[in-house]
Amino acid sequence: MASGGVARGRLTEERKTWRKTHPHGFVAKPATLPDGSVNLMIWKCVVPGKEGTDWEGGYFPVTLHFTENYPSNPPTCKFPRKFLHVNVYDSGDVCLSILGDAWKPSITMRQILIGIQDLLDNPNPASPAQDLAYDLFTKNMLEYRKRVRQQAKRYPSLV
Template sequence: MATGLAQARLAEERKSWRKSHPHGFVAKPEAQPDGSLNVMLWRCTIPGKEGTDWEGGSFPLSLQFSESYPTKPPVCAFPAGFFHPNVYQSGKVCLSIINEGDGWKPSISVKQILMGIQDLLDTPNPASPARHEAYLLFIKNKTAYKRKIVEQAKKYPSLP
């Protein structure tokens, strides 16, 4: 039953996303070799906000949904090594709205998740560090932190 509920909810999310989504964002289920879609794994892209150090970047993110979705949040991850105080070395994002024991609510949509992660990029939460090196640079040397972020944005250029 959980699988049916998860897949039904994700089908609704996909339909809603296709009708209306924020400019520059991409979110779609992963295509399988046979052409079918894996609705439990979404490939997404989050644009860097204009006027921030992230501007000009288009950052890949995966959303891995479980059969317990929407009761449990998806696992959200950038590529391994993504540099940010609230992103683990593995790429997993640390954000309250996608934390089952913290701010997750089954009513939170894919759109809200992606916009929340976009906000997190430019406004890290120093109270919840996931990557020590990025956290220390953010706290102790903003100039070096900014330089590292601008370099990273260049590794993920905006989509045409």
């Protein structure tokens, strides 16, 4: 079987599993092409901010881009451009260990999205991706938290 077949087969299985059991508040759907067909290689997702954190109330859009080498290689995960977070580049790309050096083919989409949710309130300042967020986080935590709460309000629930 070609590697693209492996990627699509795995994503088809993950889609079935996700539909049956997914974490409350999360969304993960393959992108729909103009002709109405499904593109399993691009997923439109929503990660809710955890209750009791400055991220609470926000439902943050994340796009997962899979390659034909999945699950040997991780997907790239992107928030919108200029998303304020220590470990998110200005481009929106997420810097998370399970998407890099710690990647294992057994990691599922569910684990990726929960990992991203956990990263929101537990950034890794040892691996900064964005100067503004890093500077605020390390030098002015009150302002960082204020901006995070403002950002959460920009991404309300769609339901």
